[in-house]
Structure formats: structure tokens, C-alpha cells
Amino acid sequence: MARAIIFKLLLISLAIGCIWMINRNITKQPNQLNNKKIIFSFFGAPGSGKGTLAEQCVKNLEYQTLSTGNLCRKHIAKDTKIGKTIKTFTSQGKLVPDEVIIEMVTTWLKEKSNTNKPIILDGFPRTKTQAEMLNKILKNEMPEYDFRIIRLVIPKEEIVERLVNRIVCENKKCQAVYNTSMPEAKSGICPKCGSKLIKREDDTKEVIEKRFEVYQENENKILNFYRSIGQKIEEINISKLSPKEVFENFKNII
Numbered sequence: 001m002a003r004a005i006i007f008k009l010l011l012i013s014l015a016i017g018c019i020w021m022i023n024r025n026i027t028k029q030p031n032q033l034n035n036k037k038i039i040f041s042f043f044g045a046p047g048s049g050k051g052t053l054a055e056q057c058v059k060n061l062e063y064q065t066l067s068t069g070n071l072c073r074k075h076i077a078k079d080t081k082i083g084k085t086i087k088t089f090t091s092q093g094k095l096v097p098d099e100v101i102i103e104m105v106t107t108w109l110k111e112k113s114n115t116n117k118p119i120i121l122d123g124f125p126r127t128k129t130q131a132e133m134l135n136k137i138l139k140n141e142m143p144e145y146d147f148r149i150i151r152l153v154i155p156k157e158e159i160v161e162r163l164v165n166r167i168v169c170e171n172k173k174c175q176a177v178y179n180t181s182m183p184e185a186k187s188g189i190c191p192k193c194g195s196k197l198i199k200r201e202d203d204t205k206e207v208i209e210k211r212f213e214v215y216q217e218n219e220n221k222i223l224n225f226y227r228s229i230g231q232k233i234e235e236i237n238i239s240k241l242s243p244k245e246v247f248e249n250f251k252n253i254i
């Protein structure tokens with residue numbers, strides 16, 4: 001009698017094991033078995049460290065990252081057709097239209113499409129319209145890519161605390177960022193280039209809180225669009241984590 005029960009239990013656990021293995025393979029499939037190229041979009045409030053995470057991915061995983069701000073500046077400096085268009089808007093103090101930004105990003109993406117390196121869009125799309133346009137382009141013109149959204153989650157209070165104590169290098173070419181509690185920043189001189197470390201005028205509690213709320217509201221609109229089309233949003237809780245720990249958590253989900 002006892003033997004029969006043990007045998008049955010064994011059979012049941014074997015079956016559970018099989019189901020688990022099958023499930024695991026199915027859930028793994030989209031990321032690891034189909035060899036699709038990946039575009040990540042990083043979301044996270046200003047000061048959450050998404051730029052730092054992107055940098056670590058470039059340095060350690062050979063990813064490619066796109067910052068639309070930097071790309072705009074490059075086009076303006078090279079005086080390209082897109083650069084000229086951007087300039088006509090910014091010189092009048094106007095926002096660059098989503099269509100122009102999307103054209104610029106799409107051109108960049110297509111230039112990179114001959115490599116298999118994963119791509120990070122750092123803080124892009126920035127508006128719901130950009131998200132809708134990007135979604136269409138990826139679907140129709142770049143079906144070889146998997147699109148994944150990574151959202152860094154952090155409480156407002158922690159962002160305020162981080163940014164209120166932030167000091168930056170005044171040398172525009174260096175732009176290193178420190179915290180008043182860091183020993184290497186105690187002297188008020190940038191350890192990297194020797195320039196003065198200063199507090200940014202807009203790093204006050206009120207301004208930071210406002211910036212966070214405006215960001216959150218806009219992010220909600222974009223993410224609601226993605227939810228409405230069934231796009232998965234992968235979250236990393238980065239509260240109290242160091243940049244290194246954030247990177248480790250990121251590596252665990254990719």
C-alpha cells in the first residue's frame with residue numbers, strides 16, 4: 001500500500017517536472033531561441049540612471065545606444081538636411097515635430113540594421129505620437145526586430161534625495177556627475193578633469209518634484225498606448241540599488 005502511494009507521488013512529481021520544463025522553454029522562446037534582433041526602449045524618470053545603465057550595456061555587452069538629443073546635435077553640427085530642419089524649429093524656440101524626430105531615428109536605425117548588436121533607445125519614444133509612429137515603422141519596415149520596453153521604477157522621494165545632492169562638473173566637455181556624499185567629490189574639484197563642481201540651479205526640491213510629476217504623466221500616456229496594443233512592459237525596481245546592481249538586475253532579465 002505504502003509503496004503504491006510512493007510510486008504515485010513519484011509519477012505526479014515527474015509530470016509536474018515535465019510541465020515545468022515545457023513551460024520554461026515556451027516562455028524562453030521569444031528572447032533566446034528565435035535569434036531576433038532586439039531594440040530596447042528604456043523608460044525612467046530624470047535622475048533614475050537610465051543613461052548610466054545604457055552606458056554599462058555599451059561598455060560591457062557591446063550594445064549600441066541612441067540618445068536623440070545627441071543625434072540632433074550631430075545633425076546640426078554636420079549641417080545635414082535633417083539638421084537644417086531641426087534648426088529652423090529650435091531657432092524659433094519651437095519644439096521639433098515628432099515627424100522630424102521619427103525620420104531621424106528611423107534613418108539611424110536602418111543604418112545600424114546590418115549589425116546584430118542590440119540597440120537601446122535611451123528615453124525614446126518621448127511622446128505618445130512618437131510611440132505610435134515608431135510602432136508602425138517597426139512592424140512594417142523592420143520586422144526582424146523584437147521590441148522590448150524596460151522601465152526603471154523608483155519612488156519620487158528617492159529621486160528628490162538623489163538630485164538635491166547632485167553636483168556636476170562645470171566643464172561642458174566633461175559633464176561628470178557626483179553626489180555631495182561621495183568622498184572623491186568632497187574637494188569641490190572634478191577628479192576627472194580638475195574643473196569646478198557646481199550645483200545646477202534647477203536641482204531644487206520643488207523643481208525636481210515638478211519635473212518628476214510632468215515626466216510621470218507623460219510616461220503614463222506612452223505606456224498606456226503600449227498596454228493597449230499588448231506590448232509587454234518589463235520593470236526593474238531600482239530603489240536603493242547602486243548602478244552596478246541595476247546593471248546586474250538588467251542582465252538577469254535579458
Ligand SMILES: [Zn+2]
Pocket residue numbers: 169170171174175176190191192193194195
Ligand atoms: Zn570634469
